[in-house]
Amino acid sequence: MKSATRRTVLAAAAAFAAAITAGAAQAKTQVMFYYPIQVGGPLTQVIDGYVAKFKAANPDIEVQPVYSGNYIDTTTKSLTAAKSGKPPTVAVLLATDIFTLIDEDVVQPIDDFAKTPEDKAWIAGFMPAFLKSAQVDGHLWAAPFQRSTAVLYYNKKAFAEAGLDPHKPPTTWDDMVKAGKAVLKKDDAGKTTRWGVGIPGNVGSAQWLFGALAAQNGARLMNDAGTEAYLTDPKVVEALQFWVDLSKVHGIHPPGIQEWGTTPADFLEQRIAMVWTTTGNLTNIGKNATFDFGLAPYPGKVSPASVLGGGNLYIFSGAPQAEKEAGFKFIKFLTSDETLADWAIQTGYVAPRDGAWEQPSLKAYVAKTPAAEVAKKQIAVSVPEFSTHENNRTTKALNDALAAALTGAKTPAQALADGQAEIDRILKPYKK
Missing domain, CATH: 3.40.190.10 (Periplasmic binding protein-like II)
Known part of the structure; x- marks a missing residue:
């Protein structure tokens, strides 16, 4: 009887302790x-x-x-x-x-x-x-x-092979175009095997990097209050025209839209000699690059600039x-x-x-x-990066405009005018 009582007491004590432990966890x-x-x-x-x-x-x-x-x-x-x-x-x-x-x-x-x-x-x-x-x-x-911030990664090996100084990355738009042409490689059939520069233009990254391009030309995409956009500013239009021309005129950028997700791999596989991407890719690229590469501030037209x-x-x-x-x-x-x-x-x-x-x-x-x-x-x-009220909608309007220009569906001026009209409509309730 005593043994049974003792087992009952011990069981009760164990249950109590378990309850206390569970209570503590909860x-x-x-x-x-x-x-x-x-x-x-x-x-x-x-x-x-x-x-x-x-x-x-x-x-x-x-x-x-x-x-x-x-x-x-x-x-x-x-x-x-x-x-x-x-x-x-x-x-x-x-x-x-x-x-x-x-x-x-x-x-x-x-x-x-x-x-x-x-x-x-x-x-x-x-x-x-x-x-x-x-x-x-x-x-x-x-x-x-x-x-x-967005920065320029460049292949020092490709620069040296092209007769460029691997310790002097481009500091102006003209410099970047010249370097891009120098490092461009084609096979015997005329197919490009290494592009000069890649600027990601897909949804989610296009508006970010385009903010840097606009700033390099002395322009801003929006005001600090998030109530206005300035896509039809001639300097903004000129920045998008330059981006389009990297492929259409200069032939140093992959045609169409360069994807954000593939850009580090394109750089590591030496398919592109200069890429625009985040500093957040430095550790990944540093661990996996099989060639000497450099990191540099962005170039500029009016002055060098980047985007947070x-x-x-x-x-x-x-x-x-x-x-x-x-x-x-x-x-x-x-x-x-x-x-x-x-x-x-x-x-x-x-x-x-x-x-x-x-x-x-x-x-x-x-x-x-x-x-x-x-x-x-x-x-x-x-x-600052493009940011407004109704940001998902305004950013989509901006990205749609950039995609239309980069794919050749519209001229940069028309694409940005259409994007501006849509953003003006979206932000109308927020204007005082």
């Missing part, structure tokens, strides 16, 4: 974290490592990372989840999504959570150029994370308050100088804090890979 604050992968490399493993490190330091918080496709996929999934009442707590979304997210009333300003002097110092540590793209109406709506890009960390307003507070803590961890320095090394993205560049790990990486600092130096001449 008591953990959940943070659902959506993030995209837009560049090459096994980056899901890197994110998993960051999450594990954060969990070790914060055992009361359970972060659930969800790889959600590319940026467009991640934005769509985040908005869908928010509308269904089950939003992510934190998501990495494009900086250009800011107007859409605010208009949809699904995100909460970061400064709602930044209440301590330490929090204020953390905000002050971001580079002003990147903070600007996260600020609207006096609020900070996101924290800069995987930021980038990449993603910020947003907190979704519909998440429970405790989750949002935990999410803010996770955001601060991801954007610490130490983590951003490592993320820059692992990906090639530009660390958006000056303090990250002072970390011994990133200093050592830059010393070994000087190209990594090209993007940082280019920030001073980089403009």
Whole structure:
């Protein structure tokens, strides 16, 4: 009898202990974290490592990372989840999504959570150029994370073979055309086996890189308030004409639309000698290139210029308050100088804090890979990416216009005039 009683007591104790353990597990604050992968490399493993490190330091918080496709996929999934009442707590979304997210009333300003002097110092540590793209109406709506500028990758081996100085990348549009013609290769049948330059023009990248082309000609595509576009500015039209002419007139660019996703491979396989893409591809290209290559600032016509890009960390307003507070803590961890320095090394993205560049790990990486600092130096001449209210619709109108010109369906002037008319119609309700 005593034995049976003892077994009953032990079983009850075990059940109680299990209940306590289960209760403790359930008591953990959940943070659902959506993030995209837009560049090459096994980056899901890197994110998993960051999450594990954060969990070790914060055992009361359970972060659930969800790889959600590319940026467009991640934005769509985040908005869908928010509308269904089950939003992510934190998501990495494009900086250009800011107007859409605010208009949809699904995100909460970061400064709602930044209440301590330490929090204020953390905000002050971001580079002003990147903070600007996260600020609207006096609020900070996101924290800069995987930021980038677009840069020129060039094949030094191809330059040397063509009699060009491999240490002198082009600095003007004319220089780029001349270099492109010099490195062009054809087989005995006259088929091009190596193009001079490739600028991705598919949906999702065209508007970004075209922003750089316009800036190089002294123009902007939109105003800071996101209420107007300037596609019919003669300087903007001239920039698109130059892009079209790289193929139609100069013969140094692949015909039609160069795809963003294939551009790194086209460069690595030496099918294109110069490519325009993100600094976020540096680590992938650096690990896989079988030839010596260089990274350079973009050329210009009026003056050299590039465009800022990449993603910020947003907190979704519909998440429970405790989750949002935990999410803010996770955001601060991801954007610490130490983590951003490592993320820059692992990906090639530009660390958006000056303090990250002072970390011994990133200093050592830059010393070994000087190209990594090209993007940082280019920030001073980089403009914001195209972003307006109703951004998905206006960006589609711009991309449609660019595609029409690049494929020869319309002249650059007509394509941009049509795009401007559509954007004017879309943005009419937002003009004061």
